[in-house]
Amino acid sequence: MPRWITTATAVAALGVISPAVQAEPLKIAIIESLSGPQTSTGRLIATAAEYVIDQTNTAGGFNGEAIQVKEYDNAGDTSGAATKFREAAADGAHVIIQGASSAIGGQVTEDVRKHNIRNPDHPIIYINVGAEAMELRGKKCHFHAFHFTTTAPYRTVPLMQVMSEQGHLGKRVYSINQNYSWGRDMETAIVDNADRFGYQVVDKVLHEVNRIQDFSPFVARIKSENPDSVITGNWSNDLLLLMKAVGDANLDVTFGTIFMDQPGNVANAGNVAKGHYVAHSSNIELLDEAGTEAYKKATGHYPVFIEPTTLNGVGLFAEALKKVDFEGGDINVDEIALAMENTTFDNGLGGMHVRKADHQAVIPIVVSQVASDVKYPVDGTELGFKPVKTVAGADAIYPAQDSCRMRRPE
Amino acid sequence: MEFLIVSTLNGVIYGMLLFMVSAGLTLIFGMMGVLNFAHASFYMLGAYFAYTLSGLFNFWVGLIVAPLLVAIIGMLIERYMLRRVHAHGHAHELLLTFGLVFIFEELIKLFYGDFPVSYQRPDYLNFAIFNLFGTDYPFYRVFIGLVALLMFIVLFVLLTRTRVGMVVRAAERLPDTARALGHNVPMVFLGVFGAGAGLAGLSGAVAGAFFPTNPNMALELGVIVFVVVVVGGLGSLAGSLIASLLIGVFSSFAVGLDWSLASLFGLIGLGDWANSLGGLVTMPLSSISATVPFLLMLIVLLVRPAGLMGSKN
Numbered sequence: 001m002p003r004w005i006t007t008a009t010a011v012a013a014l015g016v017i018s019p020a021v022q023a024e025p026l027k028i029a030i031i032e033s034l035s036g037p038q039t040s041t042g043r044l045i046a047t048a049a050e051y052v053i054d055q056t057n058t059a060g061g062f063n064g065e066a067i068q069v070k071e072y073d074n075a076g077d078t079s080g081a082a083t084k085f086r087e088a089a090a091d092g093a094h095v096i097i098q099g100a101s102s103a104i105g106g107q108v109t110e111d112v113r114k115h116n117i118r119n120p121d122h123p124i125i126y127i128n129v130g131a132e133a134m135e136l137r138g139k140k141c142h143f144h145a146f147h148f149t150t151t152a153p154y155r156t157v158p159l160m161q162v163m164s165e166q167g168h169l170g171k172r173v174y175s176i177n178q179n180y181s182w183g184r185d186m187e188t189a190i191v192d193n194a195d196r197f198g199y200q201v202v203d204k205v206l207h208e209v210n211r212i213q214d215f216s217p218f219v220a221r222i223k224s225e226n227p228d229s230v231i232t233g234n235w236s237n238d239l240l241l242l243m244k245a246v247g248d249a250n251l252d253v254t255f256g257t258i259f260m261d262q263p264g265n266v267a268n269a270g271n272v273a274k275g276h277y278v279a280h281s282s283n284i285e286l287l288d289e290a291g292t293e294a295y296k297k298a299t300g301h302y303p304v305f306i307e308p309t310t311l312n313g314v315g316l317f318a319e320a321l322k323k324v325d326f327e328g329g330d331i332n333v334d335e336i337a338l339a340m341e342n343t344t345f346d347n348g349l350g351g352m353h354v355r356k357a358d359h360q361a362v363i364p365i366v367v368s369q370v371a372s373d374v375k376y377p378v379d380g381t382e383l384g385f386k387p388v389k390t391v392a393g394a395d396a397i398y399p400a401q402d403s404c405r406m407r408r409p410e
Numbered sequence: 411m412e413f414l415i416v417s418t419l420n421g422v423i424y425g426m427l428l429f430m431v432s433a434g435l436t437l438i439f440g441m442m443g444v445l446n447f448a449h450a451s452f453y454m455l456g457a458y459f460a461y462t463l464s465g466l467f468n469f470w471v472g473l474i475v476a477p478l479l480v481a482i483i484g485m486l487i488e489r490y491m492l493r494r495v496h497a498h499g500h501a502h503e504l505l506l507t508f509g510l511v512f513i514f515e516e517l518i519k520l521f522y523g524d525f526p527v528s529y530q531r532p533d534y535l536n537f538a539i540f541n542l543f544g545t546d547y548p549f550y551r552v553f554i555g556l557v558a559l560l561m562f563i564v565l566f567v568l569l570t571r572t573r574v575g576m577v578v579r580a581a582e583r584l585p586d587t588a589r590a591l592g593h594n595v596p597m598v599f600l601g602v603f604g605a606g607a608g609l610a611g612l613s614g615a616v617a618g619a620f621f622p623t624n625p626n627m628a629l630e631l632g633v634i635v636f637v638v639v640v641v642g643g644l645g646s647l648a649g650s651l652i653a654s655l656l657i658g659v660f661s662s663f664a665v666g667l668d669w670s671l672a673s674l675f676g677l678i679g680l681g682d683w684a685n686s687l688g689g690l691v692t693m694p695l696s697s698i699s700a701t702v703p704f705l706l707m708l709i710v711l712l713v714r715p716a717g718l719m720g721s722k723n
Contacts, residue, residue, distance in 0.1 A: 220665075
C-alpha cells in the first residue's frame with residue numbers, strides 16, 4: 001500500500017502559514033519488490049531508505065518542504081517495475097530508489113534514461129542500491145543513474161585478497177554460481193584473479209537460479225575435485241542449500257561468499273557457517289554504536305545485509321542535497337545529480353564518493369568471517385560476522401568499462 | 411563407480427521427497443478430479459506449523475500434529491470453498507486454488523517474516539549413517555526416504571486392500587451409485603482432500619527441517635510436483651513414485667555430466683565447429699539440470715499422453 005510519509009508535517013505547516021509562495025517538495029519513489037519471492041530484500045531497502053529520508057525531514061527537509069517518499073510495489077518482476085515507473089513519473093517523482101534484482105534494475109535504469117530523453121526539463125535520478133550487474137555501469141550507464149552497490153569483481157578482489165592473506169584460499173578454488181548475468185560476472189571475476197592470488201580454478205559450475213532443492217549432486221562434484229575453498233556469488237536458498245549440503249557431507253572447505261549476511265542464513269546453517277567468509281559493504285561492528293542503536297530504535301533491528309549499502313547510498317544523496325539550494329523554487333534535478341558527483345560522504349569506514357566516469361560509488365569493502373565471539377550476534381544465534389579486514393575502495397574497485405559512454409548535460 | 415553410486419543414492423532420496431509431496435496431489439486429482447495448485451502451499455504450511463510446534467513442544471510433536479492441522483485447513487477449504495465452485499467446473503476450482511497460493515504466501519510472510527526461519531532437526535538425528543567414498547552421508551536424508559516409502563506402502567494398501575479404499579474408489583468412479591448404496595459421497599471427498607493436504611503437510615514437516623523453511627518454498631516445489639504427477643499419469647500413485655524416482659535420478663546425473671550439444675557434434679567430428687558457435691550449443695547439461703524434469707515431461711507427453719501409468723480418459 002503506497003503511502004506518503006510526512007513525519008515532518010511541522011515543516012509543511014510552517015510553509016502554509018508563511019507568506020512565501022509554495023515550494024516544490026522533493027518526491028522520492030521507492031520501486032521495490034514488496035511482495036513476491038524477493039520481499040525479503042525489497043522490504044529492507046525500503047526500510048533503510050525511509051530511515052535516511054526521515055532523518056533529513058527531521059532536520060528540516062529540503063527546499064523548505066518535507067521530502068515526500070512513496071513506496072511502489074513492483075511485485076518482483078520487470079513488467080511490474082515498468083508499470084510502477086510510469087505511475088511514479090506521473091506522480092512527479094524526482095528520484096527513484098531501487099535495489100532488489102539486476103533484471104529490475106536494468107528495466108528501471110532504461111525507463112529512466114528514456115524518460116529523461118523525452119522530458120529533458122523534468123529528468124529523474126535513479127539511485128541503485130542493490131543491482132550488481134556490470135552491464136548497468138557499462139553499456140546501460142547514463143548520467144542520471146548512480147550505483148551505490150558493488151559488482152562481482154569489486155567484491156571478489158577483496159574477498160580473495162583477505163582469504164589469501166588469512167591462508168584460507170588455498171591453491172585449489174572451486175567456482176559455483178547461478179546461471180545468469182550476476183553468476184556469470186562472478187565466474188569471470190574468479191577466473192580472472194587466478195594469477196593475481198596464485199590459485200587454480202579446479203572446476204566451474206553454473207546452475208539455475210532458485211530452482212534446485214537438492215544440492216547433494218553438486219557436493220559430490222565439488223568433492224571429486226578436492227578444493228581448498230569454494231567461491232560463490234549465490235544468494236538466498238541457493239547459498240543456504242549449498243552450504244548445508246556441504247556441511248552435511250562434512251567436506252573440509254572454506255566458503256568465500258558475497259551474500260552470507262542475508263538474514264536467516266546463519267540461523268539455518270548453524271555451525272556449518274562458522275569460519276566462512278563474506279565480502280560486504282559494511283560491518284556494524286566497525287561503525288559508531290550510537291548510529292547503529294538509533295537505527296535499531298527506529299526500525300526494530302540492526303542494519304544488516306543490504307541495509308548498510310542503502311544507508312550509504314541514500315546518505316550520500318542526502319548529503320548532496322545540502323549542497324544545492326533552490327530557495328523554495330522549482331527543483332532542478334540535474335543540479336542535484338551534479339552535486340552527487342562532487343559529494344564525499346563518511347559512511348563510518350572512510351569517505352565514499354561517486355566515480356564520474358560511470359557513476360559507480362567508490363566504497364570500502366569489509367571482509368568478515370562467521371565467528372562466535374562477535375559484538376552483534378545475528379538471527380538469534382551466538383554467531384555473527386567478525387570483521388577481518390577493510391579494503392579501501394580505491395584498492396578494490398574495477399576499472400570503468402569502455403562500454404560506458406555517458407552523455408552529460410550541457 | 412563412485413559417481414554412479416553417489417548420484418543414484420542422491421537421486422533416489424530426492425525422488426522419494428518429490429513423491430512424498432506429490433502423493434497427496436495425485437490422490438486428490440485421481441479421486442476428485444481437482445487440480446490443486448495450492449498443494450505446495452500445504453507443504454509450506456506443514457513446515458511452518460512444525461517449526462512452531464517443535465519450538466513449543468518438541469520435534470516429534472511437530473511432525474505429528476502439523477500434518478493434522480494442515481489436513482483440517484484442507485478440509486475447511488474443500489467444504490467452504492471448493493464445494494461451492496465445484497458446480498461451475500474445473501476451471502473455477504483451478505483458479506480458486508491458484509489464488510490460494512498467493513494468499514498463503516503473503517499470510518506466511520505476515521506471521522513469520524520474510525526470511526527463512528530456523529527449523530532444525532534435533533541433534534540426535536544429526537549424524538552420518540555411513541561413509542561413502544570418504545563423504546559422510548547424513549542420516550536425515552535416509553530418514554526422508556524411509557518416511558516416503560512408508561507413506562507409499564500405507565497409501566497403497568489403504569486404497570487397494572481395504573474397505574475404505576473401495577468406497578473412495580467407488581465414490582470417484584460412480585458417485586451416484588455410491589450415493590444410492592448409502593455412502594456419504596461429499597464426506598468421502600472431504601476426507602480425501604484432507605488426507606491429501608495432510609500428506610503434503612507431513613512432507614513439509616519432514617523436509618522443512620532439512621531444506622530451509624522459507625516463504626518461497628511453495629513456489630520452488632510447486633511446479634516440479636505437477637511435473638511428477640503429469641509424468642506419472644494423473645491419479646496414479648505408482649506412476650507418481652516411478653516419475654519421482656526418474657526425475658530425482660535424472661537430475662542428479664545431469665549435474666555430474668558435462669555433456670553439451672557440442673560434445674554430441676564432437677562424436678561425428680564437428681566438435682570444433684560446434685564449440686565455435688558457443689551459446690546454447692556449448693551449454694553443459696549441469697547448467698540446465700533443473701530443466702531435465704521438463705524435458706522428461708515433454709517426451710512422456712509426446713509418447714504416452716496419459717503419462718507413464720495413467721489410464722486413457
